[in-house]
Amino acid sequence: MTDIGQTVKDATRRLKAFTANNDFEISQGLVNELGEIYEAHTNHDENGQTKIVHAFDSEDGADVIVRIVSILSKKEDELTTTAQKCFRQCYNILWDFSDTPGNFVKHLMNTCIVRQCIENLRTGSKSTSNKFFFLQGELDLIRQSLGILYNISRDENAADVFDEDDLSFLLPYKEGDDEYLKALSAMILAFLSDEKINGIQGEKDTTEYMVKLLRGAKHTAEHRKQGLSCTELIDGITRLVLNDSNKETVREVQGVSLLMEFVKGNNLSEQEAAAKCLWTLSFSPSVQQELKSFMEELDSISCDDGSKEVLTKMIKGILLTLKSSEQNDEIRGSKESKGSHIMVSYSWDGGNGEKRARNIARNLKSRGFKVWIDVDEMTGSLLDAMAEAVNNSYLFILCVSDGYRKSNNCRLEAKYANGQKKVLLPVLVDSTLTSRKDWLAFLCSDMLYVDFREDNKFHSKCEELANQIHRLTGETDETDTSQSSRVLKRSNTLAFSSNAGDWGPEDVSIWLRENDLQGLACSLEGADGNTIAALRKMRREAPEFFYRSLWECDDKFKAQKLMMLLKFTRAMDQL
Template identity: 30%
Template sequence: DELLKRYGNDYLQIILIHSYTVDTWNQQLLTCITHLIDFICACCWWGTEKAIYIKILLSTETIIYEHIQGLIRIVGCKKFHERIASQWCNDETILIDSIFIFFMGSLLQIKNLSCFIRSETILSNIILAIAQKSCYDRISVCAYGILAEILSDEQLKEVTITDNISEFFFRILELAWNHPTQRYKRIPIPQLLTGFLTVSKNDAIQQKTAKSNKISLLIEMSEQYPITLDILWSLSFNHDIQEQLRTNRSFMNKLARLKEECNNEKMRKITFGLLWNLESSHQDRTILDITDEKIFDIMISYSHKDEIICQTIYEELIKKGYRVWIDYDQIHGNVMDAMAQAIERSHIIIICMSEQYRKSNYCRAEAHYAFQRQLKIVPILLQKHYKPDGWLLFLIGQLLYIDFTKYEFSRAIKLLLKELQIEEIIETPIKAISSRSSVESVIYKIEEIPLKKSLSLIFPKNILDWTQTNVHDWLIEHNLIQMSQILIDFDGSSLLYLNDFIKNGETKQVLSLLQQESLRRTNQCLSLIELSYFQSLIDQQRRYLTSTFSQRSTRNSNQANKYILSCCHLI
């Protein structure tokens, strides 16, 4: 840490400045930059796989993104790609290898980085080009791992290289497993397994793995390398792999033994997760009689990396009188059974979407069981740059989600409460129930809370007088959540102009433009149901406006006639 504190800023400046002139580097400068990057990379992960030192080097989000962009410019230099050797023997190979290791470590440790790289850089194109040409296997391992981190599931399915990833990993894993040193070309098995764990989350990779008939190799390796069980948990969401695991008697016996004997909390969670996925059906679960005291209005499903904001959301919902279940203390014991009980006792599940949520096996199992139990799903987005993909995109489908990264927290909470159709609640003291008490036995008596009638917001009578805030509140009051996000900058006059444009414009062109705007602002397809309802409401406002003007005109005309009549009498 002393080295990074003393030389870190100088290093960052050197990389930033010289990254813009990478095409003109001579051999001496290349050698200097190569060994400098390799040295700093070693400092960042000295003696640990966790990034305990990288925060010293990259202390702010701006510095992180600036440095990553600089490294991308360097690794994107095509003349370096052509000189990658099969051994760690020249500057170009060492340079790209060191940068890839830095990327891989940073992606695993720095929140939001994968979404930033995916949406704001061209790194995926560069890495695809290198992965297809590289003859140095450690670069290939890192390349596949990075692609699995920065590409969405849909993007990973589209690239031609996906078919090779599963085959590549199993080939080198088998060679390493059968080698006396448990390495493949100096790459240790744990490093290979870490790379495969990342790609194993992808549905396309899972299906390719199912067809490879290599599950038995992973089962064999699980005796020596516990991380393999985590890989098998990820793969076990695939139905074909489930069958392969169920029919392996020795593996099922091992899981049963681990369930009873394992004291390692992480391994117990993985074991229970695997067993949950391998159960033939959860619809047949015996659900105990649930009294009113044990029923929750809402369950919050989230990744523990988003714990702080989720606790704040929990507290806001409790204030409004909701009975909320949340894994506040991180459940111990049979986590899957506790999760199932929480879902069975809840009416609504709030799914807190982020990159980590999508990658979490536990979150995936939780969300799928809630879907099976037909809970009302309310998705919210907690991570900037992230767009739902893979199984998560399939699960939420066309549901509108509330973007907590786009609005201030107070506004986002208001949108969430509206989506939950909350009504004003008389403040009655209630007991909040956390996961620990609910898993063992819920003993708190929760009072029935009387509800007041919902209070409507008051808007200016004339739509032309509506401000942007009035428009937003009016849309929310009528449950036009998507339209409130699309028309975020509209005032009353703008609504009338849009109404005219929709009515008088070319229908196909109008819908196309609105669809583009919806995708740009909400990342979702335009809801024709909301659009139709919106048009109906605006027409009502327009009729009211016309009626008001007509009444004023009649009143003014009558007053004028009276005035003329008075003048006649005077004359």
């Protein structure tokens, strides 16, 4: 019996040799042979497809095919009929193979194919004046290019190979009449969506269209729409709602109840995807109100017999988010937080950030601090253990990384800790706080942090961190190394003295300089002690509004509006 993997390797080696000599007459035959081998395994033979792609990839097949595409694209107007067929078949191979599990798509990302596909799309959109009636060859190439970019966009590192500030090449297709091209364009935008990218993928119509596709797919026998499965569409919506503005859009178009229908269904893949999407949505206050009507149903699904572990975890995440929001409302106004340990919160992404977080925890333990980190302390239910760890902490260290800001678990931990009025202390382990305007930046916007991104400064930064902890805890009993019970001030940089209400604008300016907050001087121009007191009250009673308002005061007009709002609030308090 012929070993299909060896056959593919042999064909790829021969293709590599002939391509190196620019012998495209023979190369096109080998390209067709590879395409036919894959096609023969398309019907319910995923293992065979994976084996073919793995063998192809082991011989640097991505580089070989992309080289052929690059050379032939420069001669496209001069190509013979057989050369054109080879050109199209190369794109088909890249489209099919990039949709197969494995490392092929990662290797493909290191070639020039993304740039080549984008150029195809830019050229295609100019073929006619904003109408999509292409010649069949042009339409095929556009579909192939969008298909390849879609498969690449699903990789976790895809944003690294796209120009996130210029995704305009997708707009003619997203706004066009071809439903298939619209669907692929919307999915690419969804998977490249991130809080740091504003504009195109934050638009309301993209989110609405994705929910519309999902609703249509649900009512087909195959649970597919425009070639996209319900699971794929839900995953795309999940990426879109990382942007908080899109959460509200999903709620407005009845997307929450639609996702609940999938959670209550019997397709496990769709159930897990929908539950993950609802968990991400559950951080929106307006979505929380709608989800609370489903709590009983969610609770019954989460009490599974253990055969649906991932689904149960997602649902418990939703329930804990909803319950923690209720608890946070109940404890508003609490001024103190007690606990027995420091909690180190980080993302399990396997990168440098995770390693640094664990090293930080070890160093703190060596200094006599009692530290909770899941590597040592996790028992029983993940989410139950997290809630208990937060409740028993007196200081919550956030290890800021890109993985942290994208993780529902981490977001739940941080917001739960904030709601429980724990003292938060950010440390940078592989990302920044200042380059983004997202939930994590809002949460930490007024806080001092320790930067651990340079490994050669690790020990000095640990010393700095220990000093910060002592400052925040206000430790007076140096013999109490067990850190058994502390009463902490809620704020780290907004430490308020008893006579702060008498401060004038000059006192506020001095206070900002002393706390290294000169960047807020423009936003708080003219603010006095009463203004700072009002801001402090706002932070306690409406933290998300506080952070968003302060962050968006990036010009004088917005700052003046905030100052006027605070004066109005004080005036009402005096009635």
